[in-house]
Amino acid sequence: MIPVAKPNITKEDIKEVNRALKSGYVSSQGEYIKLFEKSFAEYCGRKYGVLTSSGTTALHLALEALELKQWDTVLIPVLTFIATANAVTYANLKLDFVDIDRNTWNIDPISIRQKMSADIKVIIPVHLFGNPCVMDEITKIADKFGLYIIEDCAEAHGAEYKGKKIGSFGDISCFSFYGNKIITTGEGGICLTDNKKLYEQMLILRDHGMSRTKKYWHPIVGFNYRMTNLQAALGYSQLKRIDKIIRERNEIASLYRQYLDGNKNIELPYEMEGRVYWVFPVLVKNNRDEIIKKLYEQGIETRPFFYLITDMPPYRDGNDFVVAKDISKRGIMLPFFVGLTKKEVRYICEILLHI
Ligand SMILES: *Cc1c(COP(=O)(O)O)cnc(C)c1O
Numbered sequence: 001m002i003p004v005a006k007p008n009i010t011k012e013d014i015k016e017v018n019r020a021l022k023s024g025y026v027s028s029q030g031e032y033i034k035l036f037e038k039s040f041a042e043y044c045g046r047k048y049g050v051l052t053s054s055g056t057t058a059l060h061l062a063l064e065a066l067e068l069k070q071w072d073t074v075l076i077p078v079l080t081f082i083a084t085a086n087a088v089t090y091a092n093l094k095l096d097f098v099d100i101d102r103n104t105w106n107i108d109p110i111s112i113r114q115k116m117s118a119d120i121k122v123i124i125p126v127h128l129f130g131n132p133c134v135m136d137e138i139t140k141i142a143d144k145f146g147l148y149i150i151e152d153c154a155e156a157h158g159a160e161y162k163g164k165k166i167g168s169f170g171d172i173s174c175f176s177f178y179g180n181k182i183i184t185t186g187e188g189g190i191c192l193t194d195n196k197k198l199y200e201q202m203l204i205l206r207d208h209g210m211s212r213t214k215k216y217w218h219p220i221v222g223f224n225y226r227m228t229n230l231q232a233a234l235g236y237s238q239l240k241r242i243d244k245i246i247r248e249r250n251e252i253a254s255l256y257r258q259y260l261d262g263n264k265n266i267e268l269p270y271e272m273e274g275r276v277y278w279v280f281p282v283l284v285k286n287n288r289d290e291i292i293k294k295l296y297e298q299g300i301e302t303r304p305f306f307y308l309i310t311d312m313p314p315y316r317d318g319n320d321f322v323v324a325k326d327i328s329k330r331g332i333m334l335p336f337f338v339g340l341t342k343k344e345v346r347y348i349c350e351i352l353l354h355i
Contacts, residue, residue: 002348004301005180005279008245008338013237020233030229036236037190040175043158043239044167046192048199050206051227051235055154055176058189059087061225062150062172063122065191065201068093072121075147077107078308079324080126083176084152085309088124096120097310099321103270105129105281108323109137116141122148127156127166129269129333130182130276135161135169150174154189157182158246160274167192172202177231182278183238183245185231246276248338253277255342256334259349266352267330279333281305288330291355295332298351305331 020032033051041049052058063074074088078097088095098115101108107125123142125133133151142149151170153159159166167173170192175181177188193199204212209222238245260266260282267283284291288304295302305328310317334348 002335006337016233016237025229028226032232036232044165047194050191050202052189052225055189056083057225058174060090063091073119074122076124078321106133126152130278132161155278159276185235255345280336283330303333
């Protein structure tokens with residue numbers, strides 16, 4: 001079976017995690033927390049990093065740090081992983097959904113403009129599958145209407161928009177280091193910002209709302225959203241070779257493109273300059289679920305695209321999101337990970353093209 005995803009773990013990773021383990025700092029103190037926070041923030045061109053227990057808790061922490069009013073509205077794309085929506089729900093804020101662009105599959109700036117109202121306070125662009133959102137358009141809208149931007153970069157480590165790293169645009173930018181993401185800590189995430197006040201607020205909220213000057217004094221209700229030193233050691237080790245990881249992923253993506261390009265039944269993902277690949281996503285004409293089943297029978301594990309958030313019971317919404325609906329039901333994520341061989345890519349494409 002060719003799996004759809006697989007983490008890339010090296011001897012160096014194991015050595016680094018062992019070092020953390022031997023230090024005795026197995027929880028959320030220890031040198032790797034600060035080291036990984038600092039180096040990941042630097043990598044993205046930001047001042048501050050706050051590691052978290054997951055990408056989901058990173059998004060929730062970011063929203064809490066903004067100190068919004070209950071039921072202020074947050075705009076998100078209707079095609080994303082459920083965590084983007086759930087974080088808004090945890091923060092007692094109101095969600096509103098935006099359709100995606102037919103080419104990029106990312107939140108559509110024209111639809112954002114049509115949605116604008118005084119209740120909207122935050123927008124969360126999601127760089128879906130590693131393709132960067134049009135951040136200058138989104139920033140323009142956010143500036144005009146006084147919105148905060150929280151970037152959801154969970155699928156786009158190392159991507160760039162107009163030469164600037166993804167994660168450097170939001171008031172706060174959130175990443176996930178889940179096992180199938182571009183770099184991993186097992187479970188984990190991070191919030192990045194340049195704003196010292198937001199940074200300090202996130203540190204307090206992450207650690208049970210504890211005062212940073214008076215220990216065990218809790219002026220606010222916080223969370224335990226900390227990452228462990230062991231996880232940070234793995235992340236730090238992975239970050240050291242992130243450029244190599246991205247290069248290898250890009251090579252696999254171009255191989256897929258080479259084999260699938262020009263086929264009238266397969267639509268390839270849009271290649272915005274600076275994009276990275278979290279997965280290799282394609283659209284088929286129809287019978288998506290049947291194709292997934294047939295690939296599976298040939299030893300190829302794949303995944304369907306996300307369902308629309310508004311199709312699921314907690315988030316039912318009367319609106320029709322024409323583009324997202326079409327893309328969601330035709331999308332397949334093909335196997336994609338460092339170590340996938342040329343032979344395997346060719347095999348996958350051959351099977352796919354002959355179904
Ligand atoms: C993976 C992912 C998350 C959540 O990350 P976890 O670490 O699994 O909590 C959030 N948003 C998007 C778009 C993701 O793909």
